[in-house]
Amino acid sequence: MQYIAACLAALLGILPLSAQTPKAREVIDRAAETFRQAGGIDADFTVSTYAREKLQESATGNIRMKGEKFVLRSGGIQTWFDGHTQWSYLAENNEVNITEPTDEELQSINPYSLLYIYKRGYDIRQGNDTEYDGKPAYTVQLDATERKNDLRQIVLYVDPHDYRPLCIRMVQRGNGNSVVIRLTGYRTGASYPDSLFAFDSEAHPDVETIDLR
Numbered sequence: 001m002q003y004i005a006a007c008l009a010a011l012l013g014i015l016p017l018s019a020q021t022p023k024a025r026e027v028i029d030r031a032a033e034t035f036r037q038a039g040g041i042d043a044d045f046t047v048s049t050y051a052r053e054k055l056q057e058s059a060t061g062n063i064r065m066k067g068e069k070f071v072l073r074s075g076g077i078q079t080w081f082d083g084h085t086q087w088s089y090l091a092e093n094n095e096v097n098i099t100e101p102t103d104e105e106l107q108s109i110n111p112y113s114l115l116y117i118y119k120r121g122y123d124i125r126q127g128n129d130t131e132y133d134g135k136p137a138y139t140v141q142l143d144a145t146e147r148k149n150d151l152r153q154i155v156l157y158v159d160p161h162d163y164r165p166l167c168i169r170m171v172q173r174g175n176g177n178s179v180v181i182r183l184t185g186y187r188t189g190a191s192y193p194d195s196l197f198a199f200d201s202e203a204h205p206d207v208e209t210i211d212l213r
Contacts, residue, residue: 024126024140027158034163040190041065043183047074050178064190069197080199085213087199095208096199121146122154132157132166149173 035041041064048058061074072079080087081101089096127139142154153171158164168181201207 024124027138027163028124028140028156031156031158031163031165036067038188039066040188040192042185042187042190044185045074046182046184048180048182050180052176053178060184064192064196066192066194066197069192069194071197080197082194082197085198089199089204089207093208094206095210096204098199098209098211098213100213121149127155129155129157136160137166144173147173152176 044062046060049056059075063072068083070081078089086099086101087096122142124142127141129139138158140156144152151170152173155169157167171178
């Protein structure tokens, strides 16, 4: 959970991908701009953790976003973020933790925040892969330039037709373990009220509140 957010010309369907591939920075910039223009987003995903390339665990989830705001459900935990305050509700313990996350902490929760990470201590270059799940894809690789960054490397796969992120692979510093987020569903243009992105205490009157701010 902790690692635990859309257009090209029609010529892409005619010319070889290698002849059309834009530079890595252009790919990620266009993916970020597409995200900003998409309105409310509703995306399904799977998140898998690996230790030395061996799968440790996997879970499914859903994230709904509007700008910096999001509400995320995965692994028995629901998280709301209104752009400033974050609420994490653990149904099993019937408690909600309130925090004010840093940019680095948000990167481990909201996969779309990684579209902007290269502006903060990462070198960016074109990845080696030209396919994802058997289909053409742009690949962008980001390598940390500062040892303080918890993520040593990030690989982002982008759909060449609509610049939608398809998969994000994050390698941690030190142990080399990795987290892979695969987007399995993607819908745009939703209209969400701001109240969707905050915990509703009236709807959960018996929940224990732990304020960690």
